[in-house]
Amino acid sequence: MGNVLELLKERGYIDQVTYEDELNELLTTEPVTFYIGFDATADSLHIGHFVQIMVMKHMQQAGHRPIALLGGGTTMIGDPSGKTDMRKMLTREDIDHNASRFKEQLSNFIDFSDDKAIVVNNADWLLNLNFVEFLREIGIHFSVNRMLTAECYKNRLEKGLTYFEFSYMLMQSYDFLKLYRDYGCKLEIGGSDQWSNILGGYELVRRIEKDKVYAITFNLLTNAEGKKMGKTESGTIWLDEEKTPPYELYQYFRNIDDRDVEKCLAMLTLLPMDEVKRLSSLEGAEINKAKEVLAYEITKIVHGSEKADSAQKAARALFEGGSEAGSIPTTEIARSKFEEGIGLLDLLTQVGLTKSNSEGRRLIKQGGLYIEEETVSDPNTVIKPDKFVDDKLMIRKGKKVYHQIKLV
The missing domain is CATH 3.10.290.10 (RNA-binding S4 domain)
Structure with a gap:
């Protein structure tokens, strides 16, 4: 199966892992079904989601089966993680539309043919739950005292935390249990800001099903100053070309800080690590060659070779003041x-x-x-x-x- 966990560590994805030695042995000896969740809070995936997508690609290439979980149900509540105020409540229609758009976009990156990957929507089981039965089966396994120590809740206590949001962890944890029962899913993967929620599901499955399951969190995409990447003066960098054209995506990564080149090459491209190291070691004006490769490779994965070629050609023409750039003064x-x-x-x-x-x-x-x-x-x-x-x-x-x- 190859040592995919070591590959993910080498490329800088891994933040925390439960029972790393056990999980490493499992991943190197048999195909493992794992899942990553995508709450449908917008009508397009953005560059932050691209890290999750790349983790899924690496895992699938190593022979494991991804489940892309669309959060049609959990989005009805909204994850409080990293938020100082309650998220804006979306209508069911908007959430369904966003989830359908996510499904379309994910199919551009992940191979869903012949059961190589699965896409499911937690609205299918969360929206019809019986409240009392859910609390009797799931709620009894969660300590309120412990939940309040989780970062996603602790940071909100001073400003106010609603019971509505407090239930989010139980919903996400139930997802893991449901996917374990229906698909034999043994691993949940998510961003480092999801650690508390992921541990909730991981512990729930172990407690109820008496089986070994695992959890991984990956590092969020931040720049050298510790701020999340993918935000510009004009807004978010989206994976939908109608919202962020290929040229703008290309230019964003062509102009990143020199200090972020190695991280982005490792986490956002499929280039071998030897090439990542070589490109990121370039100095002075030469580092711009590495940025061109970075921008091209990301644009190629997101939009295809033809549009990546066009974006690169337009960017070079613009820089050189050629006629294709519209006769730049x-x-x-x-x-x-x-x-x-x-x-x-x-x-x-x-x-x-x-x-x-x-x-x-x-x-x-x-x-x-x-x-x-x-x-x-x-x-x-x-x-x-x-x-x-x-x-x-x-x-x-x-x-x-x-x-x-x-x-x-």
């Missing part, structure tokens, strides 16, 4: 002018992007100015040669106005 300025540094506000007026420094300040304050797709927040920014890549600097005003500065 380019101003050539002597390198010597930048040795002492040129104030960004002065540069904007010099190349005609703004008419005055006050206009430039307003633009920056409103979050409408970008350098190499990174939002500029400081109007006192000074531009020096180290800001340029291959002697070029791309400035964007708003969504569509580009101007390239070229050193001569």
